Amino acid sequence: MMINTLNFNEDYLGKLEQNICYNKILNMADTIDVLTGKWKIPIIICLSFKPKRFSEISRELKTITDRTLSKELKFLEENLLITRNIIDEYPLSIEYQITEHGLSLTKILMILREWGEIHRERILESHRSTKI
Amino acid sequence: MMINTLNFNEDYLGKLEQNICYNKILNMADTIDVLTGKWKIPIIICLSFKPKRFSEISRELKTITDRTLSKELKFLEENLLITRNIIDEYPLSIEYQITEHGLSLTKILMILREWGEIHRERILESHRSTKI
DNA sequence: CAGGATCCCACAGGATACTG
DNA sequence: CAGTATCCTGTGGGATCCTG
Numbered sequence: 001m002m003i004n005t006l007n008f009n010e011d012y013l014g015k016l017e018q019n020i021c022y023n024k025i026l027n028m029a030d031t032i033d034v035l036t037g038k039w040k041i042p043i044i045i046c047l048s049f050k051p052k053r054f055s056e057i058s059r060e061l062k063t064i065t066d067r068t069l070s071k072e073l074k075f076l077e078e079n080l081l082i083t084r085n086i087i088d089e090y091p092l093s094i095e096y097q098i099t100e101h102g103l104s105l106t107k108i109l110m111i112l113r114e115w116g117e118i119h120r121e122r123i124l125e126s127h128r129s130t131k132i
Numbered sequence: 133m134m135i136n137t138l139n140f141n142e143d144y145l146g147k148l149e150q151n152i153c154y155n156k157i158l159n160m161a162d163t164i165d166v167l168t169g170k171w172k173i174p175i176i177i178c179l180s181f182k183p184k185r186f187s188e189i190s191r192e193l194k195t196i197t198d199r200t201l202s203k204e205l206k207f208l209e210e211n212l213l214i215t216r217n218i219i220d221e222y223p224l225s226i227e228y229q230i231t232e233h234g235l236s237l238t239k240i241l242m243i244l245r246e247w248g249e250i251h252r253e254r255i256l257e258s259h260r261s262t263k264i
Numbered sequence: 265c266a267g268g269a270t271c272c273c274a275c276a277g278g279a280t281a282c283t284g
Numbered sequence: 285c286a287g288t289a290t291c292c293t294g295t296g297g298g299a300t301c302c303t304g
Contacts, residue, residue, distance in 0.1 A: 021177070027248030028173055028241055034251070036168050037276070041160055045153070054286050068277055070287055080254055092284085092285065101254055108247055109160055115240055116159030119166070122212055122233055169296070186266050200297055202267055224265065224304085 031108070034079055039064055039072050044098065044105060047082060051097035081105070163240070166211055171196055171204050176230065176237060179214060183229035213237070 035041055039061065046052065046060055058069055073096060076082045081102035087093045167173055171193065178184065178192055190201055205228060208214045213234035219225045 024245050025173060028244040030248040030251055031244040032167055035164055041157060065278060108243060111240060111243060112160040112163040113156050116162040119162055126212060197298060
């Protein structure tokens with residue numbers, strides 16, 4: 001997983017530089033991978049406050065389907081961003097908890113938010129000026 | 133564009149906090165939007181060195197199709213990350229150039245790369261330990 | 265050279281129904 | 285409660301061919 005097949009031309013910045021550049025891009029893509037899609041960021045944020053159960057997450061995210069939530073939780077667990085803890089056997093109760101590694105995304109999310117704000121400003125500004 | 137329809141429950145952190153949180157997530161999603169997909173990051177990096185023409189970009193990215201390159205360049209232009217400059221009419225020659233705004237993504241890309249490196253380490257490490 | 269048009273497939277994610 | 289199974293649609297992106 002996470003290994004995509006992007007191919008830069010071998011002449012790109014010379015072979016050595018190209019390989020370095022190639023790996024850097026792979027690393028960026030890996031990070032994007034973990035944040036992309038409609039629900040990963042909301043789930044991460046939702047769990048960053050405290051551990052929660054399946055139904056709690058589902059309720060807070062409101063429009064997510066069980067199927068999607070189930071898949072995304074599995075994905076995040078495989079990526080070591082959350083853990084799935086069995087709390088009680090009878091009745092079955094399971095808790096999802098963010099890991100340290102998962103929390104380390106917080107910094108990135110803040111930076112994404114900041115840039116997104118600026119970006120939205122620019123776009124709106126440019127739309128205004130073209131309409132005058 | 134860029135406005136998705138994510139819906140947090142109204143009770144989420146209380147109504148006020150929820151609205152703030154909701155907007156923050158929209159901003160994050162906007163940034164991700166600009167970086168997601170197979171080719172946006174490579175194109176941005178490719179153009180961050182110097183302005184290039186369609187065929188140059190195509191050659192350097194090697195496996196990208198004309199159709200995809202065309203669409204992505206249009207997307208990046210609409211998002212004010214690059215400009216499309218007509219250099220010569222006869223023969224037609226056009227140059228794509230990254231904007232200041234586009235260059236401001238560099239910082240984010242570095243951070244994504246750093247986290248991606250760490251992430252890959254963790255994943256590999258965990259796979260090693262489960263196989264022992 | 266700088267793309268547009270068309271066809272095609274894989275995958276994300278919603279709707280709905282069911283299970284231990 | 286904590287999911288799984290099935291069906292369905294929209295979109296990303298490759299392949300191929302065509303044009304000013």
